Amino acid sequence: MDHVGAQSRAQRGAQSRAQGRAGAEPVPAGANPDSLAALLVQSGRGSAPAFEQLYNQVAGSVFGIALRVVRDPQLAEDVAQEALVDVWRLAPRYRPDAGSARSWILTIAHRRAVDRVRTEQAHRARSQANSVTAAGQSAEPDDVVETMFAEWQAARVRKGFAALTQLQREALELAFYKGYTHREVAESLNVPLGTAKARLRDGLIKLRDMWEVEK
Amino acid sequence: MTESNGADVHALIGPYVVGALSPAEAAEFEAHLAECSACAAEVTSLREVTVTLADAEATPPPASLRSSVMAAIGTTAQVTPGPVETPEVTPVDEVSERRARKMWPRIAVAAASVLVLAAVGIGVGSAYQQRQQTRALEHDVMMVTTAPDAHAMDLGLGQSHLVMSDSMGAVVAMGDNAPMPASGMEYQLWLMMEDGSSHPGPTFMPHSDGEFMTVMSAPMDGVVGVAVTEEPAGGSPAPTGQTVALVHL
Numbered sequence: 001m002d003h004v005g006a007q008s009r010a011q012r013g014a015q016s017r018a019q020g021r022a023g024a025e026p027v028p029a030g031a032n033p034d035s036l037a038a039l040l041v042q043s044g045r046g047s048a049p050a051f052e053q054l055y056n057q058v059a060g061s062v063f064g065i066a067l068r069v070v071r072d073p074q075l076a077e078d079v080a081q082e083a084l085v086d087v088w089r090l091a092p093r094y095r096p097d098a099g100s101a102r103s104w105i106l107t108i109a110h111r112r113a114v115d116r117v118r119t120e121q122a123h124r125a126r127s128q129a130n131s132v133t134a135a136g137q138s139a140e141p142d143d144v145v146e147t148m149f150a151e152w153q154a155a156r157v158r159k160g161f162a163a164l165t166q167l168q169r170e171a172l173e174l175a176f177y178k179g180y181t182h183r184e185v186a187e188s189l190n191v192p193l194g195t196a197k198a199r200l201r202d203g204l205i206k207l208r209d210m211w212e213v214e215k
Numbered sequence: 216m217t218e219s220n221g222a223d224v225h226a227l228i229g230p231y232v233v234g235a236l237s238p239a240e241a242a243e244f245e246a247h248l249a250e251c252s253a254c255a256a257e258v259t260s261l262r263e264v265t266v267t268l269a270d271a272e273a274t275p276p277p278a279s280l281r282s283s284v285m286a287a288i289g290t291t292a293q294v295t296p297g298p299v300e301t302p303e304v305t306p307v308d309e310v311s312e313r314r315a316r317k318m319w320p321r322i323a324v325a326a327a328s329v330l331v332l333a334a335v336g337i338g339v340g341s342a343y344q345q346r347q348q349t350r351a352l353e354h355d356v357m358m359v360t361t362a363p364d365a366h367a368m369d370l371g372l373g374q375s376h377l378v379m380s381d382s383m384g385a386v387v388a389m390g391d392n393a394p395m396p397a398s399g400m401e402y403q404l405w406l407m408m409e410d411g412s413s414h415p416g417p418t419f420m421p422h423s424d425g426e427f428m429t430v431m432s433a434p435m436d437g438v439v440g441v442a443v444t445e446e447p448a449g450g451s452p453a454p455t456g457q458t459v460a461l462v463h464l
Contacts, residue, residue: 044293044296046293048285048288048289051285051288052281052285055281055284055285059276059280059281059284060273060274060275060276061269061270061272061273062269062276063273063274063275063276063277063280064269064270064272064273064274065268065269065272067272067274068272073277077276077277077279077280080276080280080284081280081283081284081287084280084284085284085287085288085291088284088287088288088291088293089291089292089293089294090293090294091293092293092294092295092296093294093296098255098259099258099259099262100262100263100266102266102270103259103262103263103265103266106265106266106269106270107234107262107265109269110234110265110269111234114234147273147275149270149273150270150271150272150273150274153267153270153271153273154271154272156267156271157267157268157271172233175230175233175234175235176233176234176235176265176268179234180235181230181235181236181237182227182229182230182235182236185235194226196230197226197227197229197230198226198229199229200229200230200232200233200235201226201228201229201230201232201261202229203229204229204232204233204261204264204265205261207264207267208260208261208263208264211263211264211267
């Protein structure tokens with residue numbers, strides 16, 4: 001994850017007291033959900049420096065899931081921006097006892113992406129969106145730590161999906177990565193709606209149980 | 216179609232977690248979640264699956280994203296921390312009000328973990344010792360504020376509150392924007408007992424930005440109030456100075 005990079009950015013930035021303390025012991029963000037929750041709560045109290053640290057930890061995943069769903073880099077950047085501004089706006093409502101900060105943030109990002117792809121589909125063919133490229137855009141310096149973390153997670157996902165039934169896998173792919181509603185999933189896979197709903201749920205449960213064992 | 220009605224609402228859990236419900240269905244399911252702790256717990260655990268799915272897609276974003284986001288938040292107002300998350304439901308009953316009141320100390324504790332804490336008993340020590348002591352304090356505060364019977368009250372010293380837990384036998388005072396006590400003085404926490412006596416608690420000093428946090432362990436039987444006074448450095452066995460905050464239980 002990006003947290004090591006986040007620390008160095010934080011330390012070379014304005015040495016706000018909060019950042020100085022938070023930066024005392026760099027820990028990979030993936031292993032330190034508490035600090036992200038703290039940053040989110042701080043952001044909810046109006047702290048822009050805390051929000052920028054939060055950005056360092058989540059922007060890659062926010063942009064990445066947006067890109068996977070909407071497929072178009074320009075659109076993905078718009079979606080990521082809307083989602084991250086939503087995170088800022090809604091941060092005072094984050095409840096640490098209702099789930100991890102990361103899932104709260106990435107749920108917002110995923111919802112935004114799905115909303116966008118559903119709206120966009122009404123306007124133009126997906127294939128057209130796919131043809132747009134990222135030419136001319138300069139990416140943030142590729143953070144080695146983040147890239148490795150993403151690759152590690154991607155390997156887990158590949159392995160996890162391989163262990164699902166075909167129907168579970170296809171249902172999850174259509175719903176999560178393509179923004180299909182459960183009705184569209186059922187139609188597309190030619191199964192009853194109840195079956196589509198059940199496969200989404202038991203597919204998730206299977207992945208959860210598999211990944212919990214790994215931890 | 217009746218899938219989304221009645222008992223079948225449980226079946227929406229998978230589609231809900233992956234964002235495959237229509238807005239109306241999602242609202243209906245969220246109403247159900249507010250009342251069904253089993254579903255709420257399952258949603259929380261399944262959401263971690265979608266975190267992994269999203270993290271696996273992580274891609275370095277364009278540099279322009281950071282600047283546009285940071286510029287946008289400068290002109291974006293935040294919502295209030297109100298207890299209502301699903302406007303479609305949540306009748307405000309006593310239970311939800313109590314839950315809402317309990318939220319705030321937890322949030323504050325989480326926030327405090329990245330802040331400098333003006334901790335009790337932090338003398339002149341190494342940075343390491345200070346960090347250890349701060350950690351211990353945070354841990355104690357977390358234990359109190361997350362106790363099932365924890366309840367919060369306004370304290371009135373800057374923007375601050377008390378969190379008490381009978382089961383933990385402890386009270387936490389924490390907040391922001393507290394004024395500094397007079398030179399040479401410190402704040403001291405007191406438990407006011409029903410027999411008229413006062414139990415001395417720890418002394419504490421706000422940080423330069425007014426943030427403070429302290430915790431006092433004592434049986435809560437017979438406690439009728441909590442007070443903060445200004446006392447000479449090191450504290451007093453009985454209150455001598457000006458009372459700066461007083462909460463009647």
